[in-house]
Amino acid sequence: MIENIKVDENKKAKFKVDSRLITQILGSEIIESHSIAFAEQIKNAQDAGASEVTIDFSNMKNDEIIITDNGNGMSELEVEENWFLLGNSKKDGEASTSGGKGIGRLSLFKIGDSFQVKTSNGHEVTTFSISNKELMKEKTESFETDLYTEIRNESIGTQIKIKELDNEIILKEIELELNNLLSDDNKLDLKIIYPVDFTPTPFFTKGDIEGVVPFAASIFIDFDNFNKIEDISYKFTAKLQNEIIYTNTKFLTKFTKILTQLIGKKEDTLNIGNFSFLLANFFFDNKEEKFLPQSIKDKSIREYFLKVHQGINIYRNGFKLYGHGSEDWLKLAENRVSKPGENIDNKLSYGVITLDNEKSILLKEKSNREGFIRNESSKLFKDLLTIIVKQFGQDRYTATREIRSKIQSLKNEEEHKKADITSNGNEGENSEDTSLDKTIVENNNKGGHSAAKTEVKGIIAGSEGNQKKILKIASKKIDHGDTLYLKDDNIVNSEFLNELKLISSKGLLIEAGIVSPNNVPGKYIVNYIYGENSESLNLIINERKIIKEKKSKSFFKDSNHFNGEINLSDISELVFQLDGLKYSEKNLLYIISFRAILESTIKNYISKRPTLELSGSFKDNVLAAIDDLLIITEIKGKKDSLKEKKTAIHKKFKGRDQLSSFLTSLKVKFDKEKYDKFFHSLTHNPATIEETLALELANDIILPIHVLVHCLEEAGIIG
Template sequence: MQIFLDQILVKFKIAGRGIDYFGKEAIGDDYTALFELVKNARDACAKHVDIIFENNQIIIEDDGDGMTEADIENNWFVLATDSRLKRTKTNCHGKQVWGEKGIGRIALQKLGDKAVMKTLAKGGSQTVIVHHDWQKFNKEGVTFDDVDFPIEVRSKGKDTKGTTLEISNLNSRWPTTRRAELQTELGMMISAEDFNDIKITVDGTIVGLETREFRKKVSQIAPYKISASISSNGVTTKIADVWKNQGNWQPGKTMDGDYGDGTYPGKMRVEFYFFPRGAAKQETAKVEKYYKQKLKNASFDLNNFSKENSGVYLFRDGVWARPLGGQDDWLGMEARRVQNPTGNIGRTQVFGVVNVTKKNNPDIKPSSHRESMQKSKEFIGMKKVLIQILKVLEAYWREVKAEDKKETLSGYKDRGEKTEKQLKDAIKIIKANEKTLGKTTAGSVTRMLKDATEGFEETKQEYEDRLGEVERIDDHIKKVASLGIMTSYMAHEIANPLEQSIKIIKNARKMMDETDFDEKIPKAQVEEGWEMVEGLEKNAATMSKFTEMVNKLNKHIATSVSKKGRARDVNIFDLWEKVSEGFSSIKEKYQISIIDPSNTKLTVRMDPIDLECIFANLYLNSIESLALDKKNSKKTVSVETKWDSSGLTIDFKDNGIGILAEEKDNIFEDFVTGDTSSDDDDYHGQGIGLSICNALIERYNGSIKAVPPYGEGAGARFILHFSSDKVSKVA
């Protein structure tokens, strides 16, 4: 048994320099510090807040409810006070208070070493003056409890209710450019609807008017908009399109929320305003014509918008959760767009607003230093579902482009047929009125119209020929894209052996410099030299294999283009073997076993480069999937072929990470990728490889589809079918 002779009680002490943790170190920049003080004023029911820069001071004046001496002692000087827990709504408009941690007043320390606060409470008769000298905290051995703040109390005189802060010994310079930036930042920090609560000025200029006007113009000008509400019942989206329903909202659609590895984040509202551009911003593009007309009398710079104002902004109870928005691509939109520039929407093409509240989304909240958000399960779920909403808009945009393309081609045809009919009708009318016109005149006009008709028919045929050529070029582009994918993959894979080779050469040169060749060279050094040589040989073989594969594909594409995709006899097994051998070093690296088709003699007649590109894209897809499957020790890729009266069928499968069930129906569409901003990049369908496969197979009246099972660890299986009316069996 232990006997305690004495017991003492101790308390935590905070060293004076710990004030920096709450002030200078906790608050990212001066703009955020000033906004913390603005938030305090708004929560005190201020209708006006004036920020003035004069005589090397920052003066902040508000007409809020002010504070009594007791308020100052019990709240202002109590860090992390629980008053925020007791009072969550403002006394005036009943809205959620903006301050929440009870440490906003330490923003004074971020801005300057000294401050004087003068405050008169609503209905009060005394003005209270508090002197702050933050330098006292820097003295050696000082704790928080050792620092005193002088307080004066005087009759209010002509003072009016509210609080004035005079900050001096400033820590930063405030030239005109920074004050202008402050106006912009403060304007962005408050959502449009909350400008009605409070008017903020900086040196007499009202803050937020430009921001409010900008947001108004965005909503008026954006050709496409998507609005979404997220609730426990799912995600409801509706889209507005200026070319449909006069830009009014189309009927909404509800879908299950996809929260990935996160959880349901709570109710929230989302709006994305989408500004696509025409190819190379050509003025003839439909959308560019729209912008030209819409922006004729509007002071809205579309190019500047993309550079400066675009992005998805997160607002929490009307306050911008800085820095999530603007140039902070927190949803990874540009990474997705880089993979598919014409299909995925990038940050610079969108102005988005995400509205959350402390009440509905308590776990989506700032980190302690206020400059980022806590990575909670709810925050992760929110990011995931926002990408889901973005994909709805992207799918709609792809449909619009496809419809526009059809309408354009149909329009050419309709106009051509109409013109042709009009010419022929004119000839009939003239012949029917020969007597009135006179035979000579009628004959002359008829010949002119016949010449016009023949000329039109030649033009029509030329157009159809050119359209066919465009389709052939598009086909060649798919093949060149395959070469690009393979080259990109090759560059990634040879980077490591190339780097190793450079390192080996450096070490070899160093060894040569340090070796005395007049003396007997130690056996260990000779063995080390041979290891270097073997390493170089291995790396050279890896790089050679890849370059040989790319060179072959390049040559085959060139041949295919020159022969306009002429069909030849193709032994499917030989061609698959050639493709798989081109990646033999990768196969060894990830220990992938290849299960070849049982029918090694099946030969068909088709363009071999088409099948080579298809195999290369599918195999690259499998390699990426298998490489990510760390738990699988028996990685396999198998190919099986079959011929019947309907044509050629290829069964291609791997046992990698798998395909998401919700992605199975659209992974073959043009320019559809998975989400690179989350963990879903562990699945198939990340690049344009599958869409290229689909496009090439469609040339053969064929199809490609993913078949079950789906999901993590289920592997991927694709069934490819080539119609017998386009592919013939040779042997």
């Protein structure tokens, strides 16, 4: 028998929205990077018709960041009906949409806890403010804020003032990640104003290094007419001293079979319009440097170009899609581990993929903006790219042999010339000693990055009479691995900056006025030339302090993941046994020691964490430790009692985001069975690996993990 239920026809049920959805779930929590939050504001500004966007960090010390654009602005009605409408966008259906669900707007809460928006459409100016504290006070469905509107003529555009800033915003990280945000064809004028005490890094552009890239390929596919292998336009070129050494336009048989299968699966899942892909890779060999097509030092390319542009980057609608590039989304490192010679390294490569703005909507971005949602289209797209990159790796492998053969020929020619000179009695000529041998002259006023080489003799020192000195200081000390802007206003009097030239002593690496972190420790002289006047700065680069060390080549001596001293106290015995041993003759001993050091570090960490237990699986122990490190190094709000100690560790590891990125990428590597088996084979079924890969294992994986654990112990964060 069905019970009769009395229904109140006037009673309704409705969804309610917790205010935390606005400030956290759609705001600060879904967006993990400050740079992505700023990128969202830039995208929204361009969607609103802006041709100029300015991000002003100059007043950060007073807890304020201002974002301004010259877009179309909004009326009061548009603010009310569009800006405050979550879960929808007036740009629905466009591939360029970046404001859907309100994520673009609400990512402001990642930057600060309150903000004020002032927007003008040319006829009226509307202002409103939103505060996280006020939102949390209100009932879930009833938040309101005042709109102040004035009818007046004012330049169109929008200004956002952000207050109560997140105290972990790191300008160096933002500078790095926004540097390649815009594609080359994006006409948006993005201006970033930094605080006066911040020295911007003079990163290279793709144009700056165009003539020094030895391996490059161009790929184009029209997916509307993509039915066979021949529909892929692929051209690989290798150069040495601007001479083409090797070219290829065909795929290997083993790859054509896989590509044919992919094409058979594609149907409508890869109807993503036109697709272009430019891929380049560097050949770094210090011993052969003078034979390579380079006018820029290898280390400068790493520091001032690859630091920004490394990896395979994807652009759509003029903007880079996050979750690619330095994030090794194609798993190039794993492929390189399995076959080092035939696969390229993500760190030494850069690629630019440009997607069709309208037709590539099958590749959907994740809500957190870091990569594509996994679906059949993104899977096939990734599989296709993997094969193309593997073909590039095979071509690079073949071209490298051709280059080395050519270099050997050049060496032989050089030896013959030397022999001829000696036999003619010319040896010893032009041996005049100069204190500035092969000096580098930089004229930064011209904006160039490549340095013109010249010799300078007999420069008359300035500062005669009452003339003001060029330099404020006579000497400067920095630590190995640090950078120094030689035209900083703490070093140079500002009136001399225009037309000022720098001449450095032999061996000092300088690019665009900045001393490279890759310089060898020692004493250097930098001459500052203004007209006919010159003054000298004595520069001392101190050795990087290594505690409990002996000479063991460059293993465990360097790491770009952290700054400052390297403490090897806990692993000194294992490191010392490598002292003086040639890697080429004792590579097995090196590899076994690497494995032992890493295992010892991980076991030591787990033993000090009461929530962790040792497993019989090396991989499981590594993954458990990394997961715990990600948690324990995170600052838990402003009331975290260990905040200062954790901040100091973040600083040593170049910022919170950098540390998190390092640990996450390491986790991904060990989470793959192939990588675990690789480490297992190093000990139980050893095989010779290239010394460059061994150096990478030591300095990019084992050393930073060891130093991080040591820092946590020293700070008392772990027992």
